[in-house]
Amino acid sequence: SFDEVINDYEEKIDSLCENYDIDKDISGSSSKNIKVKTYTNIKLIISFIIMFAYILIGSFPVISVIKGTESTLSIIQKSADRIPLLKGIQLYTYEVINQDRSVFLDNEPERILKDMVKNLETIQEELKTGSYGGPTFDSYPELDKVLKENGCFRLQQATGAGTCEDVVYDASYGFTEQLGTLPLDELIRSYLYYVKNFITDVEDERYVRLPFNNKENISIIFHQVLNDDFFKLQEGLMENILGDIQYINYELMDDVIENISNIIDVIVADVIIGFSLFLIITIFVLYSVFKDKIREMHTLISFLFIVPQAIVNKNEKYKRFLETTQTDE
Known part of the structure; x- marks a missing residue:
């Protein structure tokens, strides 16, 4: 490489100058390069350390936001997993009564x-302890109003559902405001309590269950469900539970969007600062190195061409140096 040529040249220049009576001042610039080489290397090392430190420090906020976003998305996903289960539970409470043998085997809806x-109880426990591998809701104190305080929450613009003011509480079948506005986890726990009681009542044959295969049976089942306190209570509880979950997920997703917007600003700033830093290093360090290397090349060329051709042809050792940069036998 060119560096090897220069180094070899610098090591042997003194002896060549003495052997062929060449003015040593011609090669002075090369000798000076030896003195500044250490200083140049130090500048390069410091420059690379600065660049590496900047990349490392600049990456910390980006990595932090990415990890935070991943955690938030994981708890959103786990929280959202409750919605299809809740909808499924609501659906199968009807199927337990309907006993539609054209779709289900005997006792399959109960199972x-x-x-x-x-499964819903498992998810509730995972969200409480973080055993699913993500954070708990304790990491998001802004959600305490839903998770730790009584209240009603709706996302009318997202779900098309009515507002909390539209909710009709009726103590005649147990759907009181005190029950319907419990903190979310307590509300879900209360709902599951009523579902388990419903399953027990079904097993104790407190509900009329007829084959779902003729008009008369369907009419009996329909009126039974329509007038049953459990199914009325279930409708009210489900609206409030789903409203709370959707509100929580929306708030968390809003945090994710805000974090992504912030990280974009950080990345843009990092790119601008990094480019400016690289430009400064290029101008004040790398350009200086390039100039030194060009000066070394000029010195080497000057030295090579000042030696008379007759001397070159007569001396195999020097001729080999010109051709291979080697002077050893």
Whole structure:
């Protein structure tokens, strides 16, 4: 490489100058390069350290936001997993009564309903402890108004549902305002309590269950469900539970969007500062190195061409140096 040529040249220049009576001042610039080489290397090392430190420090906020966003998305996903289970539980409470043999085997709706209740309880426990591998809601104190305080929450613009003012509480079937506005976890726990009681009542044959295969049976089942306190209570509880979950997920997603917007600003700032830093290093450090290397090349060329051709042809050692940059036998 060119560096090897220069180094080899610098090591042997003194002996070549003495052997061929060449003015040593011609090669002075090369000798000076030896003195500044250490200083140049130090500048390069410091420049690379600065660049590496900037990349490392600039990456910290980006990595932090990315990890925070991943955590928030994981709890949003786990929280959202409750919605299809809740909808499924609501659906299968009807199927338990309907006994539609054209779709389900005997007692299959009861088994599915129990599995869904168990799965929902598992998710509730995972969200409470973080055992699913993500954060708990304790990491988001802005959600305490939903999770730790009584209240009603709706996202009318997102769900098309009515407002909290539209909710009709009726103590005749147990749907009181005190029950319907419990903190979310307590509200879900209360709902599952009523579902389990419903399953027990079904097993104790407190509900009329007829084959879902003729008009008369369908009419009996329909009126039973329509007038039953559990199904009325379930409708009210489900609206409030789903409203709370959707509100929580919306708030968390809003945090994610805000974090992504902030990280974009940070990345743009990092790019601008990094480019400016690289430009400064290029101008004041790398350009100086390039100039030194060009000066070394000019010195080497000057030295090579000042030696008379007759001397070159007569001396195999020097001729080999010109051709291979080597002077050893």
